Amino acid sequence: MTTSTIVSVPPDRLPAGLLIGGDWVEHSSGGQHEHIYPASGRTNAVVALAGEAEIDRAVRGAHAAQREWVALTPERRRDLLIDLADALHEHTAELGRLNVHDFGVPSLMTEGHVGLAESFIRFYAGYVDKAHGSSTPISKSFDINLIEREPYGVVGVIAPWNGALVVIGLNVAAALAAGNAVILKPSELAPFTSLRFGEICLEAGLPAGLVNVLPAGPAGGEALVRHPGVGKIHFTGGGHTARKVLAAAAANLTPVATELGGKSANLVFADADLDRAARLSAFQGPLGQAGQSCACGSRILVQDSAYDAFLEKLVGIVESVTIGDPFDPHVVVGPVISAAAADRIVGVIDRAVSDGSGELVTGGTRIGGALADGYFLQPTVFANVDNRSQLAAEETFGPVVSVIRFHDEAEAIEIANDTTYGLNAYVQTNDLTRAHSVARQLQAGSIWINRNSDIQPQGPYGGYKQSGSGRAGGEQGLHEFQQVKNIRIGMS
Numbered sequence: 476m477t478t479s480t481i482v483s484v485p486p487d488r489l490p491a492g493l494l495i496g497g498d499w500v501e502h503s504s505g506g507q508h509e510h511i512y513p514a515s516g517r518t519n520a521v522v523a524l525a526g527e528a529e530i531d532r533a534v535r536g537a538h539a540a541q542r543e544w545v546a547l548t549p550e551r552r553r554d555l556l557i558d559l560a561d562a563l564h565e566h567t568a569e570l571g572r573l574n575v576h577d578f579g580v581p582s583l584m585t586e587g588h589v590g591l592a593e594s595f596i597r598f599y600a601g602y603v604d605k606a607h608g609s610s611t612p613i614s615k616s617f618d619i620n621l622i623e624r625e626p627y628g629v630v631g632v633i634a635p636w637n638g639a640l641v642v643i644g645l646n647v648a649a650a651l652a653a654g655n656a657v658i659l660k661p662s663e664l665a666p667f668t669s670l671r672f673g674e675i676c677l678e679a680g681l682p683a684g685l686v687n688v689l690p691a692g693p694a695g696g697e698a699l700v701r702h703p704g705v706g707k708i709h710f711t712g713g714g715h716t717a718r719k720v721l722a723a724a725a726a727n728l729t730p731v732a733t734e735l736g737g738k739s740a741n742l743v744f745a746d747a748d749l750d751r752a753a754r755l756s757a758f759q760g761p762l763g764q765a766g767q768s769c770a771c772g773s774r775i776l777v778q779d780s781a782y783d784a785f786l787e788k789l790v791g792i793v794e795s796v797t798i799g800d801p802f803d804p805h806v807v808v809g810p811v812i813s814a815a816a817a818d819r820i821v822g823v824i825d826r827a828v829s830d831g832s833g834e835l836v837t838g839g840t841r842i843g844g845a846l847a848d849g850y851f852l853q854p855t856v857f858a859n860v861d862n863r864s865q866l867a868a869e870e871t872f873g874p875v876v877s878v879i880r881f882h883d884e885a886e887a888i889e890i891a892n893d894t895t896y897g898l899n900a901y902v903q904t905n906d907l908t909r910a911h912s913v914a915r916q917l918q919a920g921s922i923w924i925n926r927n928s929d930i931q932p933q934g935p936y937g938g939y940k941q942s943g944s945g946r947a948g949g950e951q952g953l954h955e956f957q958q959v960k961n962i963r964i965g966m967s
């Protein structure tokens with residue numbers, strides 16, 4: 476393991492107010508949050524948090540902006556969204572840096588994150604002027620029956636701290652293309668990229684108030700969910716919070732789509748290219764975003780005849796990467812989000828060691844020395860893990876993976892599906908028949924065969940079981956933000 480010491484924090488402007496109806500609001504009723512840069516442990520900015528009053532103001536304004544939005548021709552809306560995608564492209568470097576300030580993700584990855592948001596906006600822009608409903612014959616009548624899709628009006632989009640650009644692409648783009656106005660509520664732990672995105676929407680010519688960005692904590696989030704003027708909530712985050720959101724949404728029976736966490740299985744069969752599989756498992760596991768990704772392949776299931784060889788390769792890769800300053804372009808692994816998260820993850824590791832859930836092969840502790848002020852953890856691999864242990868059952872959301880042994884295909888599928896989650900699954904094999912058959916039997920919303928989880932706008936992304944109910948991407952992603960109306964014209 477090489478460490479890169481904290482040397483650089485570029486002096487970027489970090490927007491820290493609320494963006495409501497095209498105006499910056501600095502003083503709000505929801506209090507303030509001291510944003511800590513996780514790589515240094517130092518204060519980045521003091522962020523204003525939305526309370527009930529600001530949420531109400533934003534929702535009211537958004538209704539007027541939404542009427543203005545749908546009054547534009549489809550061609551104009553399409554062009555404005557294309558302009559927005561172009562504007563994101565022009566600001567790739569700036570948005571990438573803000574993403575690093577937000578949560579210490581290595582700058583190596585951020586261009587890809589901005590590119591993902593841009594590609595979804597471009598994709599959904601293409602739907603705007605091709606929207607169409609359908610018609611159906613009605614039995615025993617000449618009546619005309621039309622089936623149409625309409626926007627909800629104002630939708631609330633709640634984002635996790637690790638995925639502002641993902642949510643902007645997957646959900647905000649689809650919501651706008653479907654004809655809605657958006658109240659985007661980023662996490663108070665990572666507000667800067669979303670706030671700048673809101674500003675770029677204005678610069679690109681979108682109506683003021685169409686995209687409002689209101690960082691908030693749980694109270695502001697709940698006020699958004701409970702607001703009677705919000706037609707639908709799209710929530711991305713953890714299952715624990717989703718339960719509260721669903722309970723709050725029950726007040727007005729507001730529909731909620733959820734995109735939640737995972738404990739994804741990564742099945743490595745003995746016939747796979749083991750070098751490639753080990754590399755993919757390392758980067759899709761403890762290394763990428765320090766394991767703080769919903770798509771993390773945190774349970775690596777390996778066929779026993781290849782187990783030892785694979786484990787050696789995996790550990791070799793994990794131990795060879797550079798950890799440290801996220802603004803250093805050579806750094807692969809940055810910090811975890813907070814001191815509390817670092818303590819929690821070390822607690823999971825310590826418990827797994829003491830209760831014998833698996834054998835600690837590498838990692839396991841917080842990194843000191845020049846990185847001691849930040850929240851850096853060693854990428855950690857456990858071998859011979861019991862799939863029923865807490866280590867293998869619960870989302871760790873840190874740089875920790877469990878390697879689990881299996882004998883044959885049937886056992887691999889049984890272990891992979893023995894979880895309450897169902898977001899992703901990965902299959903490494905050179906046997907196409909096996910790849911397809913195993914993919915069909917895995918209980919997860921996305922199956923990635925011999926590759927990483929590179930989410931693209933053409934395909935729907937979302938979870939099975941407790942990993943969520945919504946779909947983002949493709950036509951399904953657009954439909955998530957539309958309600959269906961049936962119109963029947965009597966002809967008798």
Ligand code: NAD
Binds near residue numbers: 633638694712
């Ligand atoms: P979280 O559940 O703690 O918070 C998510 C959002 O909900 C934040 O904006 C937070 O401020 C807000 N919130 C908190 N309490 C609320 C309440 N009572 N009412 C309304 N909103 C409230 O999750 P997190 O720690 O920010 O993110 C990590 C989680 O997100 C992980 O479980 C990860 O797997 C998941 N995630 C899922 C996807 C996906 O596409 N499936 C993508 C990224 C992250």
